[in-house]
Amino acid sequence: xxxxxxxxxxxxxxxxxLERTSLRQAPWWLIILGIGIxxxxxxxxxxxxxxxTLGYVLGGVGLSVVITVVAYVAALIIGLIAGLGRVSANPxxxxxxxxxxxxxxxxxxxxxxxxxxxxxxxxxGAQRNPALSGILALALGYGAxxxxxxxxxxxxxxxxxxxxxxxxxxxxGQTMRHIILPQALRRVLPPLGxxxxxxxxxxxxxxxxxxxxxxxxxxxxxxxxxxxFRAFNxxxxxxxxxxxxxxxxxxxxxxxxSSGRR
Amino acid sequence: xDDAKPIPHYxxxxxxxxxxxxxxxxxxxxxxxVSLDVRRGEVLMIVGPSGSGKSTLLRCINYLExxxxxxxxxxxxxxxxxxxxxxxxxxxxxxxxxxxxxxxHLTVIxxxxxxxxxxxxxxxxxxxxxxxxxxxxxxxxxKADSYPVQLSGGQQQRVAIARSLAMQxxxxxxxxxxxxxxxxxxxxxxxxxxxxxxxxxxxxIVSHEMGFARAAANRVVxxxxxxxxxxxxxxxxxxNPHHDRTRLFxxxxxxx
Numbered sequence: 001x002x003x004x005x006x007x008x009x010x011x012x013x014x015x016x017x018l019e020r021t022s023l024r025q026a027p028w029w030l031i032i033l034g035i036g037i038x039x040x041x042x043x044x045x046x047x048x049x050x051x052x053t054l055g056y057v058l059g060g061v062g063l064s065v066v067i068t069v070v071a072y073v074a075a076l077i078i079g080l081i082a083g084l085g086r087v088s089a090n091p092x093x094x095x096x097x098x099x100x101x102x103x104x105x106x107x108x109x110x111x112x113x114x115x116x117x118x119x120x121x122x123x124x125g126a127q128r129n130p131a132l133s134g135i136l137a138l139a140l141g142y143g144a145x146x147x148x149x150x151x152x153x154x155x156x157x158x159x160x161x162x163x164x165x166x167x168x169x170x171x172x173g174q175t176m177r178h179i180i181l182p183q184a185l186r187r188v189l190p191p192l193g194x195x196x197x198x199x200x201x202x203x204x205x206x207x208x209x210x211x212x213x214x215x216x217x218x219x220x221x222x223x224x225x226x227x228x229f230r231a232f233n234x235x236x237x238x239x240x241x242x243x244x245x246x247x248x249x250x251x252x253x254x255x256x257x258s259s260g261r262r
Numbered sequence: 263x264d265d266a267k268p269i270p271h272y273x274x275x276x277x278x279x280x281x282x283x284x285x286x287x288x289x290x291x292x293x294x295x296v297s298l299d300v301r302r303g304e305v306l307m308i309v310g311p312s313g314s315g316k317s318t319l320l321r322c323i324n325y326l327e328x329x330x331x332x333x334x335x336x337x338x339x340x341x342x343x344x345x346x347x348x349x350x351x352x353x354x355x356x357x358x359x360x361x362x363x364x365x366x367h368l369t370v371i372x373x374x375x376x377x378x379x380x381x382x383x384x385x386x387x388x389x390x391x392x393x394x395x396x397x398x399x400x401x402x403x404x405k406a407d408s409y410p411v412q413l414s415g416g417q418q419q420r421v422a423i424a425r426s427l428a429m430q431x432x433x434x435x436x437x438x439x440x441x442x443x444x445x446x447x448x449x450x451x452x453x454x455x456x457x458x459x460x461x462x463x464x465x466x467i468v469s470h471e472m473g474f475a476r477a478a479a480n481r482v483v484x485x486x487x488x489x490x491x492x493x494x495x496x497x498x499x500x501x502n503p504h505h506d507r508t509r510l511f512x513x514x515x516x517x518x
Contacts, residue, residue, distance in 0.1 A: 163326055164363035164422075168377035168429060169353025178376060180365045 027251070033244065040237055050230055056221050057234040060214035061242070067135055067213060068200045074139035076192075079146025084176070086151040097147065098229070110205050113137040117209040134206035142199050149191045153184035189257050193250035197243050204239075214238060232236030274302030277433060277464055278323060283332035285318055289414075292318045293329065294488035300433070305465045307475045307496070310485035311511055316468045319485070320435050323466065324355045348428050350424055353381055356426030360438040362418040364410040364425070370397065371406040374425045382429060389428075396424035416447030420454055434458065436467040470515055472500060484508045 044050040064079035085097025102111065121127040157180050165175040207216035214235055222231035278300035285293040292315045300306050303321040321327035325341050325348055334341045336351055352369040365373050374393035378384045385394070397403045400420040402413075410418055419439060426434060427492060436455070440448045452474050459465060459478040467479070475482055475496045484492040484507075492499055492508045503509045 002451060158363075160359055160361055160363040161365065164357070164359060164365070165377075166349075167326060167352055167355070167357035168425070169381040170377060171349050174380055178380065179365055183365075187366065222342045 008192055014144050030244065030248065033240075036238060037237060037244075039168075040233075044234070044237075049225075049227075050234075053221055053227070053230045054155040054191070054227070054234040054238075057214060057218045057231065057238060060212060060217035061238055062217075063131070063211070064200065064203050064213040065242070066209070067131060067138070067206065068196070068203050069136045071138035071142065072199055074135070074195050075142035075195075078139060078143030080150055082143060082147035083150025083154065085152050086147055089172075101144045101147050104141055105148075107141070108139075109141050109202050110208060112141045113205050113209060116140070130206070131211045134203070134209060134211050138199060138203065141202075142195060145195055147194065149188050149195065150184065152191075153188035155185050156187055186257055190250055190254040191251055193246070197246045197250070200242060200246065201239065274304075276300065276331065277302045277337055278466070279333075279335040280286065280319075280323070281333045281335075283319065283329045283334070285315075285321055285322060285327060285329050287459060291321065291488050296485075296488070296490055296501045297332075298483065298490065300466055302464055303478045305459045305463075305478050306481050306483065307469070307479040308466065308468045308483045309475070309486060309511075309515075310491075313487075314485040315488040316485045317380060318350070319435050320466060320468050323435055324352050324357060325359070328458055334471045349381070352376075353429050355431045356423075356429060356431035356434040358419070358422050358432075358434065358436045358439045362410070362415070362422045362442070364418055364421055366410050369407050370413070370421050371403075371411055373410070373421060374428050377425070378428050391517050392428050395423070396427050397421070399457075400424045401425075401450070403442055414447060415443045419443065419447075419451045423451075423454055423458075431463075433464045436469065438468050440469060440471060472516070476500070484511065485513070 044054050062153060082097045082100055085093040086101065088094050090099070107115075113134060117130055117133040120136075121130075121133045126132060154176075160178055162175050162182070166172075167180040170178070203213055204215035207214055208218060210216065212220075218235035219233045221234075222228040225231070263302060267290045267378060276299040283293050283296045284291065288377065294315075296315070296319060298319070308319065310316045318327055318377065322329045322332075323336070325334065333425075336355065339346060339351060342349065364370075365376070368376060371390065371393050374396060375386075375389040378389035378392060379386065394403065394406065397406055400423060402417050402420055405413060405417060405421070410421070413421065423434075423439075439455070440451055448471070455465070455467070455474070456478050467474075469475075481493060481495050482496045483490055483498060484503070484505075486507050492503060492505050499508065501514060502511060
């Protein structure tokens with residue numbers, strides 16, 4: 001009974017009551033977690049000190065989200081270029097892209113961030129704006145991860161597709177752009193979404209270079225009031241709300257891409 | 263080029279000339295010094311056991327598979343010559359695959375229009391008109407806006423044929439076009455191919471459809487172990503094969 005696959009909708013409706021399977025499939029953990037978050041939030045609001053702390057830390061959400069979105073868009077572009085390099089027949093493109101990917105993946109994110117702010121930024125006279133360094137660091141670091149996601153997607157497309165395109169006279173570039181990439185992108189949407197969530201969490205590392213994002217504000221508030229419990233509870237619940245909403249979005253994406261055509 | 267080999271039969275001058283083609287995969291020699299001419303307007307069938315190199319030979323014609331040695335000439339152009347634009351050659355050599363290989367993210371009409379637009383640089387209107395005419399010709403005009411997954415195998419293969427025809431090919435290559443099809447769909451694809459043959463299209467077909475060979479093929483080539491064993495009119499190769507290997511192969515195929 002448990003091994004009913006979600007794709008065989010026709011069989012399900014024919015053989016068993018619909019409510020049963022949809023109940024089974026409901027994300028109970030998510031509902032419970034959501035209710036828990038609402039209760040904790042309500043409790044925090046009723047306490048005046050907690051409400052103040054929460055309000056202060058909340059001020060960092062905007063910057064965290066903006067930094068993540070900007071860095072992620074940059075990482076999508078860097079990753080696409082590097083990913084195309086990784087599958088390129090051109091040895092220079094391949095080796096440059098591989099070097100970049102391996103170096104970045106071999107470094108801790110925090111080290112990339114510190115290096116960007118304290119080594120690269122001073123060289124170009126830009127250390128005054130740590131948020132920019134942070135965006136650059138996140139984009140470079142995640143560009144490497146996304147490159148591998150793209151590469152896996154591209155390599156998952158059957159060889160016959162490229163052969164059919166080439167046999168119609170399309171160039172290698174046209175084949176990639178019109179045939180391979182559109183199919184590959186559809187397949188890698190869920191992992192791309194997961195990396196967006198991961199980057200949102202990693203944006204907390206920018207507190208180490210003094211960017212006033214969510215985690216940094218929680219640290220400031222904690223050291224000001226000596227109440228780290230409240231400060232980091234506030235930060236934690238705000239992160240949870242953000243990541244849960246996003247992972248819900250990724251699940252929807254997953255469902256849509258897996259039920260769609262190939 | 264030269265007509266040293268006596269093939270008195272057919273129609274025009276050679277449009278495809280292959281000389282001394284060899285192709286190795288690891289330790290196995292898939293093609294062993296194969297030479298073959300295909301003439302304008304000719305329907306040539308290549309038969310042989312699996313692993314005999316027939317598909318590899320077909321794929322060498324448009325350089326989808328690069329031969330290790332030998333020469334391919336299509337319509338006067340030697341493919342290995344420096345500066346030859348393979349994309350321009352392939353544009354006019356249609357190819358139909360065993361597994362159809364329609365583009366799943368595009369509708370049927372988009373499948374047929376894409377290469378017309380970006381390779382042949384035709385206008386959207388002209389591309390669409392050609393696509394619709396070809397869909398009608400292969401008998402599935404009403405499926406223009408469907409996606410490939412919504413079609414049966416036979417319908418998909420007919421779309422694939424239409425997609426190749428849209429590039430106005432000089433030659434059509436078929437790589438086992440019916441072997442992934444359910445039996446009841448084979449005929450609809452073969453009928454389309456038969457029409458093409460009657461219109462004078464030059465066709466090279468890797469297939470075991472003996473009935474089709476008798477009805478449409480001018481010549482049958484029997485391959486085994488990377489070599490051409492025997493070649494001739496279908497009646498001669500099927501009914502009166504010269505070689506034991508051909509006879510053995512035919513007895514196995516015809517039993518089924």
